[in-house]
Amino acid sequence: MNLKAASVIAVTIGSAIAAFGAVDGVIAAPEQIGCYGDNWGPTLAMLEPTPAGPMKLKTLRCTPIPEGWPRMVPPALSPNGELVYAFGSWKGLWLGDVTRGGRAHTVNEKLPGDLFTLTAPFTWLDDSSSVIGVKRETTVAGSVSYSSLRPYLFRVDGSQAKLPELTHPGGALDELYWIDGSGLALAGFGMYERDDEKEDEHKQTLAFVDANTGAILQAVEKANVPGLADQRSLEAVKSKIDPSGRAHVLVKWGPSKWLLWVQGQSPKIVPLPQTAQWSPFVLSSDASSVLMMGNLSATGWVCELSDRCPQPIPQSGMIAEFRDLPTGLVKWTISGTASYFSRSLHPAVSPDGRWGLISLPDEQGAALALISMTSGKVIQKVRQPGWGPIGLSFSADNKSAFVTGGTIVATYAVAE
Incomplete structure (x- = not known):
């Protein structure tokens, strides 16, 4: 690199950091792994947390995920941090080592996923040995398949391993939401009507299931849950296994109800507020509370001719809030103003319940923030990278935080 280029990058980095807030002390240069070229300075600058605090940028890793891989959902790191998968729906599933030149394999099959919620029924097992997911047993070329799902x-x-078939008299297996990486899941049977199905055979049923054995652990018909019969569609599910080993699931039903189901108990409607459509949420580490995002965004026209478009109309309101389950009472709220068009990312909570990672709008555009889960205080911020869909997560030992997207993983060390 010549002196002129080096000085330009240095000025760019300095300007970006100064614009985002003063940095206390000298920041050690993060390690770049598999990221070739000398143009990563601006990226490293925007990813550096400000002000100085518990979270520090440690590594920027460029994974061997193919550059042209579809970016419907963020890439997912394995619990041990050594493997990664990328989901492409119509293209399949890519799995491999995070290091270039390591193992890699592509499942060249069309696999189920939800474009609207940017989710897919796949997750790493707790021991990082495999990805557990689903396939449809049969497909009809050129049309939507409503065949039953099968765990794999x-x-x-x-290699692939077909897991035991999950069956229930209520109907075919239409939905499956994994509960951590245990093999437990919330299943939805008979969720869609089929032309060849008799009326008395179609009974929408939710169930806790064990995909490892094919066992139905607990089941309930939707029509028998008080307050749920008039809800049309299942919009989103988040789950957590509590310290005692019981599974908790929180289900958002459209148009207006929230269902809380604790394994071994009866499911019940909880008094959580309506949120903007597709607003993400996540359960706390002990499953006693829920962190809800507001999808706060500016309004106005979105058009391709940017020089002729009217400016977005800023909107103020809730960015994120933490509510108790099952009372729905607010513990804290983060409010602000969105001057740009935006959409909330799926938040993350550290396993020890101390920290959260969220997206939020600010005066410069989209940002990511480390927050205190006790008070809701924003501790540090970084600029949100333009890597496509972004994933936020913490390591099992609470010592690392991850920002993933496209083919890149940014790793942060989190002080105790």
């Missing part, structure tokens, strides 16, 4: 294991060596 997808291994990095390219």
Whole structure:
């Protein structure tokens, strides 16, 4: 690199950091792994948390995920941090080592996913040995398939293992939401009507299931849950296994109800407020509360001719709030103003319940923030990178935080 280029990058980095807030002390340069070229300075600058605090940028890793891979959902790191998968729906599933030149395999099949919620029924097992997910047993070329789902294991060596079939008299297996990486899941049977199905055979049923054994652990018909019969569609599910080993699931139903179901108990409607459509949420580490995002965004016209478009109309309101379950009472709220068009990312909560990672709008555009889960205080911020869909997560030992997107993983060390 010549002196002129080096000085330009130095000025760019300095300007970006100064614009985002003063940095206390000298910041050690993060390690770049597999990221070639000398143009990463601005990226490193925007990813540096400000002000100085518990979270510090440690590494920027460029994974071997193919550059042209679809970016419907963020790439997902394995619990041990050594593997990653990328989901492409119509293209399949890519699995491999995070290091270039390591193992890699592509499942070249059309796999189920939800474009609207940017989610897919796949997750790493707790031991990082495989990705557990689903396939449809049969498909009809050129049309939407409503065949039953079947749990599968997808291994990095390219092999697949068909897990026991999950069946229930209520109907075919239409929905499956994994509960951590345990093999437990919330299943939805008979959620869609089929032309060849008799009326008395179609009974929408929710169930806790164990995909490892094919066992139905607990089931309930939707029509028998008080207050749920008039809800039309299941919009989103988040789950957590509490310290005692019980599964908790929170289900958002359209148009207006929230269902809380604790394994071994009866499901019940909880008094949570209506949120903007597709607003993300996540359960706290002990499953006693829910962190809800507001999808706060400016309003106005979105058009391709940017020089002729009217400026977005800023909107103020709730960015994120933390509510108790099952009372729905607010513990804290983060409010602000969105001057740009935006959409909330799926938040993350550290396993020890101390920290949260959220997206939020600010005066410069989209940002990511480390927050205190006790008070809701914003501790540090970084600029949100333009890597496509972004994933936020913490390591199992609470010592690392991750921002993933496209083919890149930014790792942050989090002080105790």
